[in-house]
Amino acid sequence: MLMKKLFDAFGALYNGDNIVKITELRYVPRWLVILIDILIVLFSIFLSNIFFNTLNVKSNFVEYRTEKRLLLILVNVSFMYVFKTYAGIIRHSTFFDFFKIILSSGSTLISLLVINYATELILGKSLYLYPNLFLYFLISVSMMFFFRMVTKQFFSLLIDIKGASSKIRVAVVGVGDVSVSLARAIMHNPNYPYRLAGFLTNRSDSRKAILLGHKIYNKKHFFANEKLIKQFDAVLLIKEIMSKQEIEEWMTLALDKGLKVLKSPTLSKMRESDLVGGISHLQIEDLLNRKPIRIENEEVKSRHFDKIVLVTGGAGSIGSEIVRQVSQFKPSLIVVIDQAESPLYELELELLEKFPEQNFKFVLADISNNNRLEQIFATYQFSMVYHAAAYKHVPIIEENPHEAIFVNILGTKNVALLSKKYNVNRFVMVSTDKAVNPTNVMGASKRAAELFVQSLQNTPGNTTKFITTRFGNVLGSNGSVIPHFRKQIEKGGPVTITHPDIIRYFMTIPEACELVLQAGTMGNGGEIYVFDMGEPVKILDLAKRMIKLSGYTPDIDIKITFIGLRPGEKLYEELLSSNTTTIPTHHEKIMISKDPLMEFEEVDFLSRQIIVAAVKKDRLQVVQILKTIVPEFISNNSEFEVLDKKSEIKLNGLQNM
Numbered sequence: 001m002l003m004k005k006l007f008d009a010f011g012a013l014y015n016g017d018n019i020v021k022i023t024e025l026r027y028v029p030r031w032l033v034i035l036i037d038i039l040i041v042l043f044s045i046f047l048s049n050i051f052f053n054t055l056n057v058k059s060n061f062v063e064y065r066t067e068k069r070l071l072l073i074l075v076n077v078s079f080m081y082v083f084k085t086y087a088g089i090i091r092h093s094t095f096f097d098f099f100k101i102i103l104s105s106g107s108t109l110i111s112l113l114v115i116n117y118a119t120e121l122i123l124g125k126s127l128y129l130y131p132n133l134f135l136y137f138l139i140s141v142s143m144m145f146f147f148r149m150v151t152k153q154f155f156s157l158l159i160d161i162k163g164a165s166s167k168i169r170v171a172v173v174g175v176g177d178v179s180v181s182l183a184r185a186i187m188h189n190p191n192y193p194y195r196l197a198g199f200l201t202n203r204s205d206s207r208k209a210i211l212l213g214h215k216i217y218n219k220k221h222f223f224a225n226e227k228l229i230k231q232f233d234a235v236l237l238i239k240e241i242m243s244k245q246e247i248e249e250w251m252t253l254a255l256d257k258g259l260k261v262l263k264s265p266t267l268s269k270m271r272e273s274d275l276v277g278g279i280s281h282l283q284i285e286d287l288l289n290r291k292p293i294r295i296e297n298e299e300v301k302s303r304h305f306d307k308i309v310l311v312t313g314g315a316g317s318i319g320s321e322i323v324r325q326v327s328q329f330k331p332s333l334i335v336v337i338d339q340a341e342s343p344l345y346e347l348e349l350e351l352l353e354k355f356p357e358q359n360f361k362f363v364l365a366d367i368s369n370n371n372r373l374e375q376i377f378a379t380y381q382f383s384m385v386y387h388a389a390a391y392k393h394v395p396i397i398e399e400n401p402h403e404a405i406f407v408n409i410l411g412t413k414n415v416a417l418l419s420k421k422y423n424v425n426r427f428v429m430v431s432t433d434k435a436v437n438p439t440n441v442m443g444a445s446k447r448a449a450e451l452f453v454q455s456l457q458n459t460p461g462n463t464t465k466f467i468t469t470r471f472g473n474v475l476g477s478n479g480s481v482i483p484h485f486r487k488q489i490e491k492g493g494p495v496t497i498t499h500p501d502i503i504r505y506f507m508t509i510p511e512a513c514e515l516v517l518q519a520g521t522m523g524n525g526g527e528i529y530v531f532d533m534g535e536p537v538k539i540l541d542l543a544k545r546m547i548k549l550s551g552y553t554p555d556i557d558i559k560i561t562f563i564g565l566r567p568g569e570k571l572y573e574e575l576l577s578s579n580t581t582t583i584p585t586h587h588e589k590i591m592i593s594k595d596p597l598m599e600f601e602e603v604d605f606l607s608r609q610i611i612v613a614a615v616k617k618d619r620l621q622v623v624q625i626l627k628t629i630v631p632e633f634i635s636n637n638s639e640f641e642v643l644d645k646k647s648e649i650k651l652n653g654l655q656n657m
Contacts, residue, residue: 034080037144041076044140045069048132059132060125068127075111076140079104085144101144109137169197170236170262173250175216178241182264183212194279197232223253234260236279239286251282255548284482284546299521303384303426304329310382310424311336312367312415313389315343317474318430321513322386323347327355335361335380337389367411370418377418384520385419387412388430390446397442398567398638401622405614408445409452409607416453419464426465428520429453431528433472433505439570439636441623448629450528452607455600457526465525469516470593472505472533485543489550493558495543498565502540503572505533519590530582532589536572567638603629 052059061068083104085097112133116126172183179199186196199216209216222228235254237247251261261282309326313319314336320343323336338344341364348362361380365372367389390408391397397404412429419427431450434443450468457466473480481504488495512531519529544554552558565571583592606629613621623640627633635641 034077036147037080037085038073038077040143040147041073041140042069044136044143045072047139048135051135052129052132057129059129061127071115072108072112072128072136076105076108079107079111082107097148098145101141105137105141105144109133167193167195168260168262169231169233170194171198171200171217171222171232171234172196172236173200174238174241175199175201175203175211176241178238180211182236182238183214187212192279194236200235219253223257226257229257229259232259234262236262236264237282239263239282247282247286251549260551261549282549284542284549300517301329303521304331307331307383308333308380309335310376310380310385312338312385312387312411313430314338314362315340315347316388317480317509318513318516319386319388320347321509322388322516323351324354325510325513325517326384326386327351327358330358333359333361333380335363335376335382337363337365337367337376339364339366339389367415368406370414373414373418377422382419382422383425385415385424385427386430386516386520387415387427389415390430390449392432392442394434394440394442394569395566397445398440398640401441401445401619401626402614402617404441404445405610405622405626408442408449410611410614412449413452413607416456416466419466420456420459420462424464426467426520426525427453428516429466429468430516431468431470433470433533434570435470438630438633440567440638441626441640444626444630444633447633448603448607448610448626450595451598451603451629454526454528454595455598455603459600465523467520467523467525468528469519469531470528471507471512471515471531474507474509474512481539481542482546485546489547489552489558494561495547495558496561496563497539497543498563498569499571500540500562501538501571502565502569503536503538505536507531507533515589518587522585522587522590523592528593528595529585530591530593532591565637569637598629 049059059065083100085100085104112128113130116128116130116133119125119127170186172179172186183196183199186192186194196212196214198214199211200219200222201216202219204218204220217228235250237250239247242250254261262279263282263286264279304326309331311319311323311326311334314323315338319336319338323334326334336344336347338347344362344364348360351358351360363376365376367373389411391404416427416429429449431446432443434440435447435450436443438444438447450470453466453468456462456464485495515529515531522529540560543560547554547558547560550558554560581594583594585592606625610622610625610629613625620640620643623635624643627643634644
């Protein structure tokens with residue numbers, strides 16, 4: 001089979017179609033390697049003898065010249081077999097293969113020196129000339145190493161030529177150890193669709209330097225040279241060793257010149273053999289992500305280790321991530337409740353595979369069904385309850401306000417009261433920045449839920465610590481803007497934005513859930529914890545970046561259209577209401593919001609009223625009572641603005657009396 005390939009390859013060479021056929025030889029066979037090494041041994045003997053003959057140096061035992069050479073070959077080949085110098089695949093040779101050649105040839109030299117010494121003692125003169133042995137050693141080692149390096153480069157060159165037209169020509173950013181390791185991994189992985197074409201750096205002292213056979217380009221010189229840019233297809237960033245500002249700068253320069261932007265993990269994150277496979281396109285999440293948050297794992301672990309934990313809404317974006325993170329702390333049981341059948345089943349399959357040692361209980365249930373919930377609470381003695389179940393989509397809830405009451409208010413009320421009744425240690429509610437000065441039913445219903453949870457803290461007989469966490473949008477959550485934009489871009493546009501000036505805060509799902517777990521260990525109960533969301537992001541800028549990262553030009557390849565604010569939607573979200581103050585905590589990313597409180601009797605009475613209105617599906621009455629519970633709720637771009645006008649007229653009438 002191999003001989004046929006060799007004949008085919010050389011036949012193709014004769015006929016001119018050499019590149020494709022020769023590269024079909026995956027490696028040089030072992031027997032051929034050892035044959036070439038033996039030829040190198042013979043040639044090294046010949047060269048060393050020629051050298052000494054030229055100097056008119058006479059060797060010992062000339063009459064046994066043939067026997068001496070056979071002995072040398074036998075000793076050298078024996079050590080080749082011992083150290084298996086022929087076993088490695090030559091086109092993947094490393095220093096270790098060179099080291100084996102040194103060991104083999106060095107052992108040969110030492111053995112011959114011992115033989116020489118023995119013949120001197122027995123026969124009075126050495127079998128070989130000592131300088132001849134050392135010269136032979138140097139020549140043979142150099143030629144074996146040279147043979148391997150030439151073969152390695154030959155295969156690499158042919159493979160590069162074969163796939164040059166289809167491979168992505170990348171410029172690796174940086175010339176440090178990590179960048180060089182990544183570049184070397186690209187060169188050694190010919191089956192991947194990338195080809196190293198050069199290096200980019202901020203430094204200006206490396207313009208004449210060559211690294212791994214490729215040029216190093218200064219950033220300013222590179223991006224100013226249109227002819228040079230055409231020799232590349234993409235810029236490859238190593239995200240973990242670069243700051244957000246550096247990533248944004250390189251991304252902007254590359255996209256403006258029509259280059260793709262790729263990212264890669266570092267060698268510490270992945271084995272070198274898998275490194276090239278980890279290369280992917282830079283995503284908008286990489287630019288919005290912030291520095292890792294410091295989590296006090298010991299405190300969080302002690303709250304969960306060997307405890308029974310309940311997560312409502314456990315199949316959702318936030319709930320499922322809470323379950324994943326809690327699973328790392330080895331609780332005795334995690335009960336996951338959700339009313340969405342398919343997502344709950346998919347989560348079950350994922351978690352059982354990822355955490356085979358962890359005990360889970362997956363329960364299909366609606367939190368508005370108090371009898372069903374009480375059966376669950378009575379069965380398990382929960383230590384921690386994470387309440388993440390909620391309806392959250394603003395426009396849909398604006399159309400169906402009674403549904404928000406059933407889940408966001410009644411559901412929260414059921415879970416919170418049962419937590420108190422069954423002496424749960426800590427109840428942690430996941431809320432939203434839309435609950436602050438709400439302009440829509442969804443946000444107002446979450447604020448009403450916050451008020452109910454807070455009011456339970458100081459009720460008679462309560463031993464549960466009721467904690468609320470409040471944060472903004474999370475990247476990649478179900479129905480969020482980034483997956484929505486990505487789908488629109490994949491379809492060719494247009495990308496739809498409600499308003500050119502709309503801004504939002506963003507946080508990654510894991511980051512948000514880490515802070516939820518951290519906040520759940522803090523305080524005495526009754527607090528609302530708000531998270532540092534960083535700087536707000538303009539949605540129009542977000543859309544433009546996503547379009548560019550996808551390789552398109554905004555408003556040329558992909559149109560951006562403005563469709564107007566949706567019912568209840570704000571231009572910007574707030575984490576704190578205007579009449580609150582914040583108190584810092586020992587964690588720099590978490591603050592306590594001092595919002596106005598309501599007594600339990602008052603909020604309980606109003607919640608009963610609004611639930612009755614929701615059962616009757618009386619939309620106006622539902623929203624009217626909601627505005628009573630949450631006085632700062634002023635509808636925006638909604639049919640319920642009429643209720644605000646009536647209240648204003650009534651208030652003005654009272655003031656004029």
